[in-house]
Amino acid sequence: EAGVTQSPTHLIKTRGQQATLRCSPISGHTSVYWYQQALGLGLQFLLWYDEGEERNRGNFPPRFSGRQFPNYSSELNVNALELEDSALYLCASSLAHRGNQPQHFGDGTRLSIL
């Protein structure tokens, strides 16, 4: 069974540009979560999508947005990039209809802002 896949692995942008990160969940998983992890520290919750709808959003500005497609893959968009957006962005998926199921993570996209 293929795990959660994220692309690209690395992304280098300059201030003010826009970045698009992609995530493919494990087959059969309908929920996708996005997290920001700066400097190998804790995870900051960004967004949760389930069945194509945004279910919850973390404390991030509106320039962080995303969507979930009919095949349950997801995209995270970050507009007007700032230096502090440099981080590892992790995507996770789970069987949302059963809250006792763990999240399964991809290896992340490392976003560097120059």
Place this chain on the structure above:
Amino acid sequence: AQSVAQPEDQVNVAEGNPLTVKCTYSVSGNPYLFWYVQYPNRGLQFLLKYITGDNLVKGSYGFEAEFNKSQTSFHLKKPSALVSDSALYFCAVRDDNYGQNFVFGPGTRLSVLP
């Protein structure tokens, strides 16, 4: 509201000795509890979960965790540490009410010394 605390930023243990990584939580309903491990430049890997039943849960790589409802704790343990166990460990909780996010602790860095 849900919350997770990992009171130790860093835990050092000698190879072959038992290890404990501490986690305490707060939820309004019944908790679903999870432990994850993160190796450098990788995503989080699921280790084990507590949903209900036996308070001692066994997981991957010889890890186990003990659920203590009265102390609202879910400490991760291993009888004999390996150098390869050195990594960042995250505890997470989810309330059993559907629609609640996973909440992750800040992480504990485990160093196993040869």
